[in-house]
Amino acid sequence: MPRSLAAPEGPRGLPRTTGRAHGVGTAAEVYGPYVNEGLVGxxxxxxxxxxxxATKFGFAFDADGKQTGLSSRPESIRSxxxxxxxxxxxERIDLLYQHRVDPDVPIEDVAGTVAELIASGKVAHFGLSEAGxxxxxRAHAVQPVTAPQSEYSLFWREPEDEMLPTLExxxxxxxxxxxRLDENLGGAVLDLGADDLADIDRASDEITVVGERYPEAMARMIDR
Known part of the structure; x- marks a missing residue:
């Protein structure tokens, strides 16, 4: 689900995307804020x-709807x-993600709260976004995690080092x-063979990354 989708386009443009999404509709309270969930629903x-x-929680907002930081306190999650x-x-959210790890709230408290929501029937499955x-x-030991979400593409292969083996x-x-590629390549059909992937690996090895991948403000919200 595009984060920048605005109300004027409305839900008319969304059904066309469901086929490409393979039956998954993803929203988040922070997109809009709140507008995105209404359109998806x-x-x-x-x-x-x-x-x-699927939708996501994890940010705090003031009375005007302005994002004020992270919040995964139990009462914030329930609200x-x-x-x-x-x-x-x-009546039920199929997959509920913590949008970003809140360093001020133990992940065990987050998982426990989601477990209570699952027991009450409001949530079916637990997910984590950009979690280490x-x-x-630690979360999985309290409440089984169904599907972490993390950046992963031909240009960013870090999950292969530790994340994917651990999940397996x-x-x-x-x-x-x-x-960074969803809006540019989201509708592309790629047919890559073993030789193509080997060429990409060789090319990526020759690239020198200069500077920080994430600015400081974003890095604070990513638990890698």
């Missing part, structure tokens, strides 16, 4: 039995979920996201 209402609806259910127009391997392991060991799925 309205667009997918006729397809509710055919799609998995966020109630708001998401209302805006999405559903140790954080995933724990029997956890993985949802890749393409932070």
């Amino acid at each position: 309205e667009a997918l209402a006729p397809l509710r039995d055919q799609v998995v609806i 966020a979920v109630d708001g998401s259910l209302r805006r999405l127009g559903v 391997v140790r954080t995933i392991e 060991r724990l029997g956890i799925g993985f949802v890749p996201c393409l932070e």
Whole structure:
């Protein structure tokens, strides 16, 4: 789901994307904020039995809806979920992600709160976005994690080092996201053979990365 989708386009443009999304509709309270969930919920209402609806919590907002930082306190999670259910127009969120790891709240408290929401029927599955391997392991020990989400593409292969082997060991799925390529290559059809992938590997080895990949403000919200 594009983060920049605005209300004027509305849900009319969304059903065309469901085929490419393979039955997964993803939203987040922070996109808009709040507008995104309303659009996704309205667009997918006729397809509710055919799609998995995912959304994310983890940010704090002031009275005007301005983002003020991270918040994964138990009471914030519960409030966020109630708001998401209302805006999405559903009785249960199929996959609930923590959008960014909150350094001020132990991940065990987050997982425990989500476990309570699962027990109450408001949430079906637990996900983490941009969480590090140790954080995933700690959360999974409290409430099984279904699908962490992390940046992964031909241009960013870091998850192959430790993330993917750990998820395979724990029997956890993985949802890749393409932070910089989704709008440019999201509709492309690529047919890459072994020789093509070898060429990409050789080319990437010759690239020298200069400077920080993430600015300081973003790095603070990414638990790698």
